[in-house]
Amino acid sequence: MRLVLFGPPASGKGTQGRRLASSLSLGYLSTGALLREHVENATPLGLSAKPILASGEYLPDELMFPILADWLDHQTGQTGWVLDGFPRSLPQAAFLDGWLEAHALKLDAAISLEVPYDELLQRMRNRVECPACRWTGQRGQLAHGTDCPKCGATASRRADDDEQNFNNRFTEFSEITLPLVKYYEDRKSLISVQATAPQDEVAALILAEVMEKASVSLPSNR
Ligand SMILES: [Zn+2]
Known part of the structure; x- marks a missing residue:
C-alpha cells in the first residue's frame, strides 16, 4: 500500500503518519524530520536547507527530488510506504506520479488532515x-514534564516552532500545498479527515478510511 499524508503545520501529520505506517506495517518517511536531522548533523544538504527551514519556507524541488527518489528506491521489497511531508506542491505530486508510473506502481490514497487555524496555533505553542x-507530541505527554515518553531522552520545543515561522509555514501551506486537495480529488485518491478529535480517534478514523479506499484487510494477527 502506498499512501501520502499532508496537512497544515501542527496538524499531527508526524504522529498520525507513524501510527498509520505501524498499523499497516509500511515504511515511513517524514521529510521534515529527515531534513531537521541533516541540519543538526550539518551535512551538505543540511547546510543548504538550514536558512530555508529557519524562515519557514519550503525546500526547493531540486533539493527534495533526489532525497525522495533515493529513499523510494531503497524501499523495494517492502509492503509499501507512508510519505509525510511529500508531496507538498503540485510539481512534487507530478514528480511522485512520474516515479510511480516508471515503477508500474500506483498511489492508494492521499490523506488530507484538516484542523482550524486557531487550534493549530495553540498546538504549535505546546509542541515538543x-x-x-x-x-513528537504535546508538552502534556512528556514524562516528568521533560522526558520523551518513548525513549526517556530530554525533549524540547522544536527549533522551527516560533510564531513567525509558524505563520510563514501556514501561508506556504495554504498557497502551495492546499491545491493538492483538488489534484487528488480529481484522481479519486483523496481522503479528507477532520483531525481535531483526540489522537486515538483520528488514527482510527484514518485507518478505517484508508482500508475502505484500498479495500484490503489487516493481517489477522494485528
Ligand atoms: Zn525519544
Whole structure:
C-alpha cells in the first residue's frame, strides 16, 4: 500500500503518519524530520536547507527530488510506504506520479488532515520533539514534564516552532500545498479527515478510511 499524508503545520501529520505506517506495517518517511536531522548533523544538504527551514519556507524541488527518489528506491521489497511531508506542491505530486508510473506502481490514497487555524496555533505553542528518537507530541505527554515518553531522552520545543515561522509555514501551506486537495480529488485518491478529535480517534478514523479506499484487510494477527 502506498499512501501520502499532508496537512497544515501542527496538524499531527508526524504522529498520525507513524501510527498509520505501524498499523499497516509500511515504511515511513517524514521529510521534515529527515531534513531537521541533516541540519543538526550539518551535512551538505543540511547546510543548504538550514536558512530555508529557519524562515519557514519550503525546500526547493531540486533539493527534495533526489532525497525522495533515493529513499523510494531503497524501499523495494517492502509492503509499501507512508510519505509525510511529500508531496507538498503540485510539481512534487507530478514528480511522485512520474516515479510511480516508471515503477508500474500506483498511489492508494492521499490523506488530507484538516484542523482550524486557531487550534493549530495553540498546538504549535505546546509542541515538543525528542532529539534522540524523533518522537513528537504535546508538552502534556512528556514524562516528568521533560522526558520523551518513548525513549526517556530530554525533549524540547522544536527549533522551527516560533510564531513567525509558524505563520510563514501556514501561508506556504495554504498557497502551495492546499491545491493538492483538488489534484487528488480529481484522481479519486483523496481522503479528507477532520483531525481535531483526540489522537486515538483520528488514527482510527484514518485507518478505517484508508482500508475502505484500498479495500484490503489487516493481517489477522494485528
Ligand atoms: Zn525519544
